[in-house]
Amino acid sequence: MKQLLSSRELILSAAIVVMLGLIATRFPGFVAPGNLADVFNDTSPLIILAIGQMIVILTKCIDLSVAANLALTGMVCAMINVAAPGVPVAVIVFVAIALGALLGAFNGILVWKLDIPPIVVTLGTMTIYRGIIFLISDGKWVNSHEMSDAFKAFPRAEALGLPMLSWLAILMVVIFFVLMTRTTLGRAFYAVGGNPHAAVYTGINVGKSQFWAFVFSGALAGLTGYLWVSRYAVAYVDIALGFELDVVAACVIGGIAISGGIGSVGGAVLGALFLGVIKNALPVINVSPFWQMAISGSAIIIAIAVNTRAGRTKGRIILKKAEHAS
Amino acid sequence: EDMRIALVVKALGIGFFEAAAKGAEEAAAELGDVEIIYTGPTDTTAEGQIEVINSLIAQGVDAIAISANDPDALVPALKKAMQRGITVISWDSGVAPEGRQMHLNPSSNALIGNMIIKLAADHLPDGGQVAVLSASATATNQNIWIDEMNKVMGDYPGIEVVTTVYGDDLADKSYREAQGLMQSYPDLDAIIAPTSVGIVAAAQAVADAGKVGQINVTGLGLPSEMAGAIDSGASKSFAIWNPIDLGYSAAMIAHALATEAATAEPGAAIPMGRMGSVTLDDTNSGAMADPFVYDSSNIEQFKSIF
Amino acid sequence: MSSTDRFIPDRLQSPLQQRLKSWETLLLAVAIGIFIANSLASPYFLNAWNLSDATFNFTEKAMIAFAMALLIVAGEIDLSVASIIALASTAMGAAAQVDASTLTLVLVGLSVGLACGAFNAVLVCGMGLPSIVVTIGTMSLFRGISYIILGDQAYRGYPTSFAYFGQGYVFWVISFEFVLFAILAVIYGVILHKTNFGRAVYAIGNNATGALFSGIRVNRVKSILFLLTGLMSGVAAVCLTSRLGSTRPSIGLGMELEVVTMVVLGGVNILGGSGTIPGVVIAAFVMGLVTFGLGLLNVPGIVMSIFIGALLIGVIALPRLWQKWRG
Amino acid sequence: MTPESLTPPSPVAPVLRLDRITKTFPGVKALNEVELALYPGQVTALVGENGAGKSTLVKILTGIYQPDGGAITVDGTPVRFRAAQDAADHGITAIHQETVLFDDLSVAENIFLGHAPKSRFGLIDTSAQRHMAAEILRGIGAEIDPDARLRDLGIASKHLVAISRALSIDARVVIMDEPTAALSHKEIHELYDLVEQLKAQGKAILFISHKFDEIFRIADRYTVFRDGQFVAEGRIDEITEGDLVKMMVGRSVDQIFPKRAPQIGETVLQVTGYDHPTEFEDINFTLNKGEILGFYGLVGAGRSEFMQALFGITKPSKGVTKIDGKIRVIRSPAEAVNAGIVYVPEDRGQQGAIRPMPIFQNVTLPSLARTSRNGFIRLAEEFALAREFTQRLDLRAASLDTPVGNLSGGNQQKVVIAKWLATQPKVIILDEPTKGIDIGSKAAVHDFMAELAAQGLAVIMVSSEIPEVLGMSDRVIVMREGRIAAELEGDDLTPETLVRHAAGIAEA
């Protein structure tokens, strides 16, 4: 298993390096360390969301409500900040994670207790959560000057040359790497997606594991909600509209099997970085903005084709000579 | 029974249109017997607006005043409205002439085009590089203004427009495009964003990149949304017409046409209450007023209004 | 007991009994409820012309939903339908610029739809890639091509006779689109429920390996379904373009989710294997009635979508909650 | 049955006792007030026809299903199992009938999922896990790398992993639901040794099997179910095979293999030069009308793989199929069916039946062209066709529109066979046709196979059971490692020759 995953991640890493090389031929400044750090920082929200989505996809589910969850949590954070500018950022971060987790838990409960297919649940909550933003904000924006300085400063605060936003993404990568590889819950996510039937026989509660996957995904979306709103210093109904597809695309490019059970934190991160590099590079190397959509669409298609091919089993290999040859 | 005027906007929840709705309500209060239906689709699509128009036709409203997501796609639906005796005008973002009785431009396109480049040039006495961050590529008015701007570039020697990028009126995309501009053009002096979403995002990107004072963000924005950028210095000044006045005028015109107090025809002058009157050109469109410039001297006064 | 005298009845429940307990019955009740609520809430609702206008809120989506229903029953999905509309419409627009006849325009729209469907089919059936991600990719690709061709421009200048598809009336208030919708509903209903092909679709959706081992040409059936979905997107593109009278790359943006919502609301199992066309037809009316009814009350669109979202979850959740509650 | 009919209890008290356990599924009473007692250090064989409720009982014992009524006591205390974990907590572990493992996890993870050794910080200790897994695997004589991905193992190895998993839990009760069905000769014997070991450790073992030789070899006690009812229990040394069969089936089944007078006609199928890059090589044979051709080999010899190539599923690199002397190109099962070749797969859950669909639709699926008119379905014809063939196979089901998934394994197999007979094929390939089928149905399948051959159908029977191969086949092809090792007929057909060729042991 290790071998296969790492080889897939290797291909993707190589693809990213090649892409950076090509970009550098047209715009050398792009690969300057400072700029790469900027690209990473810019991709951090996508990385965080992709980790959450990865867990959900691993358990054979999908969470289309992440972007709406992000927008709703972001709006709530912004409104709290406007109403009570004195509330410390730590509390706001906590509220963001908790509210995000709660919204995720709502998805999870419907999947777990009522056995409604995840795509249906999250298709529904996606519109419901967006609608709630409209209801609570009355459709109004929360603007930069209404937010407190501390609220806006947090994701930008630098430590060791990287902004907090980047550090948070790195922290999430580490936490979830350990969670996925070294805890019972993490392995249960793989088991549930790999063979739900067998998971039941193994004493793993499939629905409950899926519930937790949604809670994680929701919590990460909530965290990103605050980060997004404070980074762009604006909150309104439509922020991150359609971003859920980018998140799913990042996972797919990162080799997370949509059928569940296969994938890794590393893959999700690389998938997100791949998209992040494309998104950041296109405007810089002067590709007409009208080409962007077609290019990222093609990238997704090529990535799945490559991943699926790499993931295909070689068959049984019964013949002795074939066994030696392979 | 009250006269019902529908104020249809590109999408609900945009500060600019909320302010316009306020203006329309003001007109209604002034007129007395008018009810304003403020409505629009969830996202900025023509299909969404058509559904809204259909339901307005079904309710038999007296007038529709629309800021269009698409100048052409709405024509059939609006034609149907006119056939059923509904007065149709467009404002802000126009509809093709056959789909409305008249169009109210917030200001003259030439004036706006000149204004946005002038705002940038005023702070660049020695000339310099400017880039344009536009809204969604399908927005009707953006490109007209940019065209008008290009026409008068000769008046601003030394100012070079290096590129135009599109932020699709999404905060994050506009932000990223602004970042891209700063990288691609290290000597950039100004970013012109003739869109209220783009200008805010660009100002934020400039502030985050630590280039306040180096790059001036200007264009069209709302005082309430731009107050922070003026404070931080990322934007020295920007312009906008007063959306409250715009909504007010649209409602006044719709009322005048619907009561047949005025007729929309080339050359006609249509009264707009406290805003005076608008004179129609040969495409039956007219301009409301000049854009107004906001900077640190007056931002405090306006940021809580719209 | 000797084993040979066991008699196995054909059915334990009559088809009528089964039908009464079905999803469609529940949904029909919901539809009737909404109809009554609408008539009470708005004085403008019960008016032939208004009801006719209301049908435009769902006819185009429903045309795609029929083909999509078959595709979902077979265990696949196509999220690129709205982008196919954009590409087909762009192609028609380009043809209109060189003064193509109305017939040619229609043919162009349908063939581009078919071609897009074929592209999806090759990726999914030919290369064995999962359809949900493939079509997320082609969703960007197809619309992306429209953007490359059109940029910030629009195509207009469609011939006058072209307007008939989206704006014409066959008889009194019965629009062309509604008639087409009704005909397609019958055709798809027959295909899914009365033909061998439909049976194969169910078999594949329930167990594609088993279906293959039973001699069903799984890939061929799935490919046909992708082609049909592409074709229906082409048909919808003709209607929508005709109704709008112009083309921009953003045409039909976000429609795929409404189509999928309609199919799922219609009781089609998103995981494949079950679902009916009558269910989808009723779901189309439900969605049309809800949006139109709320529109008459000037409820903002986003609030309507809360309603649709809640309906989507609610109609699935309530019966299950009820069952749990009863034991 | 009343509890009075129970034989006097053993001197030792049972570890586990089931009392009047009842379980109903929609339309089926799978278990009706059944009794069962398991004693430490003893093997209890649970026997019964397909659908008797054996696997259902296992699932109740492991907390996967909850009974509708009755009581379970462990060491005399009543218990309730709400989920699989509860049963494990009470020291009950099971090897289930279907392999329930995770293809994308490593062998070690499969063994320890849910009870992995932990390091200081509460994290999984992967190296300890690997060592412990290696130890258990060595203990059962399985040469499997604990780091291997399960997907890359063969069916038999997977089964060994499942057994290891059951052993990794320190259990007092070990349940084995048809554990030998997927194992080869050698592995079966290792399993028997293992059972002896477990017995010696004082564990109580519930052993479910349709193979009487192994029941009489390793069991100490028996319990018989019939149609969800408890029938009898007792000591195995106090009963004969015939009596056991009689209790199970409710009648006597004396003759297991039908006597046949084969009427072998002209050649129907001629296979030449079938090659595949990795799975098989140089396969040539002919098959005649009215003949039953057995394919014997150890599990994993490539028989199924080759049969699937013949049926158009696996793509061979070359090979020619002639039917009635004419070359037929078969690239898909649909073309195979048209050519008159049909295949009853080994994996009936996935490949054989479409479980959520009703019985009648499963049966008519490949014959729709005949029951329909111009592509339009005719339900009456479908029911008629389905009724005809399910009756011929003595199917047991509540109704013809019952989903196949609700049937027991054996009855599912009957539906699959019925489906293919309804197409009126020329060649029928039966891959392990009686795997997991009870003795009564087995005899029915054998009778039926004989009848098919007598009617002139050409039959290929892939089987790993020597008595079945010998009892049914007119001619046998033995495969080993993807090649034909021998073609045997007449006097050459002995258990010894079969095993020798299959295992590649040189001529003595």
Ligand SMILES: Nc1ncnc2c1ncn2[C@@H]1O[C@H](COP(=O)(O)OP(=O)(O)OP(=O)(O)O)[C@@H](O)[C@H]1O
């Ligand atoms: N999930 C289910 N839903 C409905 N009926 C079921 C279900 N599981 C089992 N049954 C029914 O319960 C009865 C007992 O099935 P079970 O699998 O226990 O039989 P078994 O004795 O293990 O047979 P076999 O020897 O074929 O494995 C059968 O009639 C079967 O059809």
Ligand SMILES: Nc1ncnc2c1ncn2[C@@H]1O[C@H](COP(=O)(O)OP(=O)(O)OP(=O)(O)O)[C@@H](O)[C@H]1O
């Ligand atoms: N590791 C595996 N990966 C994928 N499929 C497998 C694997 N092991 C077995 N199978 C499948 O299980 C079936 C049985 O294969 P098997 O190894 O048993 O071959 P065989 O020679 O036919 O032996 P037998 O018929 O005795 O089981 C085949 O259809 C094969 O595709």
Ligand SMILES: [Mg+2]
């Ligand atoms: Mg069983």
Ligand SMILES: [Mg+2]
């Ligand atoms: Mg086999």
